[in-house]
Amino acid sequence: MDHEYVVLGGVNRAQIGKYLASTASVVSGLLVWALLQAVDLAKGLGLSTNLPPVILSLIGAGTVYTVLYLIFRRWIWRVPLVAGWLKVADLSGTWICDGHPFPRPNSLAIEWKGTMTITQDWDKVRIHLDAGLSKSNSDVAGLVSDPIEGFALLYSYRNEPKPGQTELSAHRGFAKLIFAKDLKTGKGDYFNGDGRHSSGTLTLRRQ
Template sequence: MQEHEYALLGGVNRAEVGRYLGAIAAGVSAVIVFVLLTVVDLAQQFGIPTNLPPAVLSLVGAGAVFGALYWIFDRHAWRWPYIGQLLKVPDLAGDWQCDGQTLKPDGSDSYGWEGKVTIIQSWDKLRVRLKTSQSGSNSITAALIHDEADGYRLLYNYRNDPRIGEAELKSHLGFAQLVFSKDLRSAEGEYFNGHGRFTFGTMRLARI
């Protein structure tokens, strides 16, 4: 499974971030070109033979600079504390210990289970991977919500596939909702399954 795009609700719009990066890229490109041309001009004044191929200028054009800036932003810069707070996007990437509780239709406990959740996240893509002793699941779509009252809320639906030999389990689709603490060290939520396995319950996550 590959990472997929995810929606951002309550944070800074991605299109707005792209406009800011575009403006910065244009400015940076202009400065670099100006410096290169100035160096060439000074070299010629001192009689130093110089040749600045057009290909060099194209490498520092606004488009190329934007691509480099976006890669840095997508992989690293959005995680920096002050930038992350400004964008209202939490860094959830990493491994989490998951303690789940499946419930009966009347809401009473049925049975407990344990697993490990791995969240892979960049600025524009996300993947939630849950592994247990019996099965594994991967997120298909997701949305991340900035909730000023409760913290950050992650909504995602997933596909679960049982391990070989688990005859009683069937592949199924499900939905989960997790609310993360403000320090991003724990989360609580709930899930429900359908299209192959009709169960529901609660989940508690603790960052490993």
């Protein structure tokens, strides 16, 4: 399931809500004015007009805000200029992932390849990793805008073996990924526990 994520180092989300509320008030006022002007014009032309109050309520500030927020949440925040101002990276898409476990005594961990799929909008995100023998999904995440390192994605996840993989056990883990400025590659570390004690590095490239 997609879940909320924290944004650190970017524009405060509450401030975005205030901007949208102010814009909604202005847009709503202009729409009401334009509609009333149209009614007056129709009457001036001798046309029969009837403007039910429900029409005015439909273009009220609350409705306009809802529409603006939906558009902003799904599309506007992704526009490069807007994303640059917000300091939020659009990481959605498919990433080819290579895992390199750290050597440990008696460890059976081997290098692996997988596909990471990230779904993201302004409010929610989900990081899904198909590693061949198992799959994992994020449950908590945070996106950090660092002026030195760039964008970093930190998240915890739950990994579950695929059916038939009896030698593997479900476990929880944590990963930190740092993305290049062009958002085409990334690298980071992962740490597993609670069922599979292992750790290593990850390299990503956008498909």
